[in-house]
Amino acid sequence: MAPQRKSSKRSAPSMYDVARLAGVSQTTVSFVVNDVPNTNILPETRDRVWAAVKELDWQPNAIARGLRSARSHTIGLISDEIATSSHAGKIIQGAQDAAWAGNNMLLVINTDGKHDIERAAMKMMVERRVEGLIYATMYHRTVAPAIDLAQVHIVLLDCFVADRSLPSVVPDEVQGARTAVELLLQKGHRRIGFINEVGPLPAMFGRLEGYQQALASYGVPFEPELVRTGTVIATEGYRCALDLLTLPERPTALFCYNDSVAMGAYDAIRQLGLTIPSDVAVVGFDNLEVIATQLRPTLTTMELPHYAMGQWAVQYLLDHAQDGEFAPVQQTIPCRLVERASA
Amino acid sequence: MAPQRKSSKRSAPSMYDVARLAGVSQTTVSFVVNDVPNTNILPETRDRVWAAVKELDWQPNAIARGLRSARSHTIGLISDEIATSSHAGKIIQGAQDAAWAGNNMLLVINTDGKHDIERAAMKMMVERRVEGLIYATMYHRTVAPAIDLAQVHIVLLDCFVADRSLPSVVPDEVQGARTAVELLLQKGHRRIGFINEVGPLPAMFGRLEGYQQALASYGVPFEPELVRTGTVIATEGYRCALDLLTLPERPTALFCYNDSVAMGAYDAIRQLGLTIPSDVAVVGFDNLEVIATQLRPTLTTMELPHYAMGQWAVQYLLDHAQDGEFAPVQQTIPCRLVERASA
Known part of the structure; x- marks a missing residue:
């Protein structure tokens, strides 16, 4: 297994960072970016807030959400074809149940394994500031996903990269x-x-x-x-x-x-x-x-532990997206015997 | 069939509307909301732009996207369990192929038929300014979705509302x-x-x-x-x-x-x-x-025409989301005979 590494991905700026840089309260930041009327905020203060927003690259589409919460409460799942095949739907079931349990929504994009779609899906998920991303395949295999690792935390599901440098969960x-x-x-x-x-x-x-x-x-x-x-x-x-x-x-x-x-x-x-x-x-x-x-x-x-892999992947993202401890764990999950009448 | 009706949903404001209300150019709106430096825009003008943004309820999370394009290029699909079941995955296949053909992404949320999840999914899709929404069920039946019709165009897929007041596509x-x-x-x-x-x-x-x-x-x-x-x-x-x-x-x-x-x-x-x-x-x-x-x-x-229903629903949304002609068409799609060896 590769050595653990600390990620700095979660240094994405918060409203707190904007407020600190601008030398104002978070309330002032909220008032300025929402243009709340009758707040008597000086134009110079407004400009300082907007300058801080820009300097920290606090994304406009994160602003509205950031006013309510620093988190998007969304987990992304990008798959080749698990949403369309009859085979591995329980991956989605397990992932969504784990996501819902933590008050998060699971957003699914199926790519058919097409690289251009996959890149566009990744970009969209990053723009939507998902808490983390699951990259899932229909059967256990190696992959080489086109991910900008600086942008988002990712867990591979039912697949792995050859050098084992990304966290992965697969069946035993x-x-x-x-x-x-x-x-x-x-x-x-x-x-x-x-x-x-x-x-x-x-x-x-x-x-x-x-x-x-x-x-x-x-x-x-x-x-x-x-x-x-x-x-x-x-x-x-x-x-x-x-x-x-x-x-x-x-x-x-x-x-x-x-x-x-x-x-x-x-x-x-x-x-x-x-x-x-x-x-x-x-x-x-x-x-x-x-x-x-x-x-x-x-x-x-x-x-096949489809449900459990879905759960595990979401839980890993939720547990580690905030603390920044994001090691390339290679998790295997046992397969359960289902006894019926043929043996 | 219910009479055709013209929808006013697509009166959602554009950057053009903001510019007109503020009495400035769209470029000025863009500069202000993006806080582009060195533009010599007067604080009063800035305030007018933000007042117009607020009055028209131009959503902050639409701003960034609006700068590039007036469209989100996203179609939402909310289903009870088609993404997790083995039965109807081709609905997603047809919808995504039609979406991709028009350079749109298909965003899927599976709700397991849970009403609270469904409401949260609807809200998320609306916030993300989807071009339109497909509400799909795993088998042909009546539904009563919790939709705020003022917020988004919707097509029902493999289901219909009892009074036939929403567009719907089902198998023949x-x-x-x-x-x-x-x-x-x-x-x-x-x-x-x-x-x-x-x-x-x-x-x-x-x-x-x-x-x-x-x-x-x-x-x-x-x-x-x-x-x-x-x-x-x-x-x-x-x-x-x-x-x-x-x-x-x-x-x-x-x-x-x-x-x-x-x-x-x-x-x-x-x-x-x-x-x-x-x-x-x-x-x-x-x-x-x-x-x-x-x-x-x-x-x-x-x-079952799962693929064709997915295609039809996306195409209907794309064809009519812009022109505002959004009639409650009740479309049936024929089932195709697949001859193999048993008859």
Whole structure:
């Protein structure tokens, strides 16, 4: 982890700073910038106040708000596509619940991953003086966001920068897979197929590691032929499950990279005339409820900590935006087992 | 439809109005509110400008932006839960694409349907001088939003107010169901089961109407026993499909209220040893891709016009926010047939 560093970002000027520089009270500053009538403020005093506003670069759009409070009570969330996809809406849910609990509003801009939109969104959020910014991606990966770090505090969510120089919160992929496979081992399964993602992603590597750790903790040797990879859609889950279930020594359980893959595995299992979970147990990943609760039998799966990551990111911003202690913490959050009927 | 009315909302003051009232040029207004140094503007003139700003209630937070442009280039979208649900994210996609095409940013606030959050979100959007506001719900229904209509232009999306006094864009439920059932009729089916929603919603009534219209257009008598209702989840689709498929004279096709219901119907069909679509054809509704493209066989379904409604709402706001012609149009948008392998 990179060393902690103190940020000076929050030296943004307050009305107090303007008043001090102008040698007047905050009430006078308020009267001048609001042009309150009948206050008998001398033109020279007015000019001094405006000169201080300018010298400190106290933004006009912060003035109205600054009169009520030094804070905008707004958290920004910029995402590639979590607001439009069916996958990660609970990130927004967790972030907004944490924001609301602290009397803050969550403002969301979805960018589709377009860089020009992302830059414009960043600029707008900074102009609106958000307390802090969450930069969230739809799946766990590295990013290189175009952020002016002098302007705003940021937390990365479900992503991280390669040099780990920005605070980040991501799922614990290793623990998630280990928990899923340990459940199957506890239930007596020793021949457990794993249908993994084909792409070189943190989740792909982390879950393979977790699968291996769980097997090792039960003294079960790792057999590469039990691991298949495919793109993470149902037809690939179907194909990989058919391959695994027609091995000479058939696995009695399948651990699937996500719930769509598990949905395809269900079709393969049924097609072979086998029953879930008595012939083949299945555990998915994601807890995409629109699938997991609707499959027959309902799907036991690992829940990605979308809600908790949203909460954590907002809380970190709120806790540290004021005190200026803004270290590049790399937080992982465990995945929760959701037991249903398939294992 | 309610009579057209001209709105006076867009009488919000401009820098031009301030300049005229103060009897100065817009440049002078700009210099004063920005406190540009060395402009030799007399204190009395400054006072006149600030008095005009105050009299017209030209908002301080609009000043900075007003200097660059009279427009905020921001569209607000307030929704109950479309940003967090898996259902209607394409509303945001359509709205943001239309907003971006006109060089506007789409700012989203999700309220979970909480009234206090909704009021705070409205206030924030108004303070940020959005060009207009979209109020969107996750499913087609009546609403009673807490809007100060004097403050902002609004379009309702996937919802409407009971007296139809606000512009609104919703799916054409009747046409959607008619198109789905006509597809089945065209393919020769004459005994078509319909699994409908149980709740008294516009979609429930509209789709029943469309189902009946399609049958009538082919001279097929309406048989109430072929219509079953349930809550719109897979287990209910399973139950209703089993009921329908064990009727003495078995239907050869099922039209399902949504894709989750169709998912349950698939399980019932398979359990009876029947094949899709040769024994029983299935058409869903929604085009929730995470289900429809992942089922085996893939699901033929009607696409809710989420994307098009998002586009329409933004376009309506952009077209009419400036000209002040803001009539309570009640727009319906057709649902598109997405043919896959189940019918």
